[in-house]
Amino acid sequence: MIDFQCKPAYGYEDFLAIMRALRAPGGCPWDREQTHASIRRNFLEETYEVLDALDRDDAPATCEELGDVLMQVAFHALIEEERGRFTMADVVDGVSKKLVYRHPHVFGSVQVSDSQEVLVNWEALKRKEKGHATTADAVEAVPHTLPALWRAEKVQKKTAKAGFDWDSPLRALDKLEEAVHGLRAALEARETADAAADGGLEALGDVLFLTAKVAQMSAVDPEEALHQACDRFQRRFRAVEASADEPLSEYSEAQLAKLWEDAAR
Numbered sequence: 001m002i003d004f005q006c007k008p009a010y011g012y013e014d015f016l017a018i019m020r021a022l023r024a025p026g027g028c029p030w031d032r033e034q035t036h037a038s039i040r041r042n043f044l045e046e047t048y049e050v051l052d053a054l055d056r057d058d059a060p061a062t063c064e065e066l067g068d069v070l071m072q073v074a075f076h077a078l079i080e081e082e083r084g085r086f087t088m089a090d091v092v093d094g095v096s097k098k099l100v101y102r103h104p105h106v107f108g109s110v111q112v113s114d115s116q117e118v119l120v121n122w123e124a125l126k127r128k129e130k131g132h133a134t135t136a137d138a139v140e141a142v143p144h145t146l147p148a149l150w151r152a153e154k155v156q157k158k159t160a161k162a163g164f165d166w167d168s169p170l171r172a173l174d175k176l177e178e179a180v181h182g183l184r185a186a187l188e189a190r191e192t193a194d195a196a197a198d199g200g201l202e203a204l205g206d207v208l209f210l211t212a213k214v215a216q217m218s219a220v221d222p223e224e225a226l227h228q229a230c231d232r233f234q235r236r237f238r239a240v241e242a243s244a245d246e247p248l249s250e251y252s253e254a255q256l257a258k259l260w261e262d263a264a265r
Contacts, residue, residue: 152212169217239263
């Protein structure tokens, strides 16, 4: 047991004290064992739970899940504090300085006419701050750990801002259709010859990358578009399964197609 006094309400400093107590001798054995690597997935899961609460406009859940994300931030900062590299105070100081630096129209003398100009200035300041001399530097800085579709969109936004772009999303669609033909050829080759499996992997990657490009040029969030497609599929599949008189595995491809079409009505 540790010496700790419970309170009816806790503040920011209380929260940090609780986190430190969990990692301290006499604290929680599980918390003391954790490392950046061991709780890495927890950070992702808690972030997605915040997004789910936001999508549902559930205020109590959002409040709770934001607290869980804050706990993850503090957990990683505390691990670094123990290693003597930085503290939670450094995290707060750093993000505060970043906000002041990237908002010279609020905290300085820069004038802006609209939010679009704010974004242009933000990007320029970010590149200067990060030391990105070229667009290639900025592209390489896009986190490789992002969901691949999201990463593709961000990469293509950055190169488009540098002028590396098509005039119309229809031109990107033309390239997507070429990539689909390439994927078909790769899959046919695998069925008729002893072709390498990674040929299909590369061809499918091209299709997905160009799909993200079409989305980016059409001002469509590819992640949101795919999520909505998943939702539509789930609803329609449920209708298919409900209308079937026997296990779906017993139906022919033509019969399944008929069930699928009927479910759309």
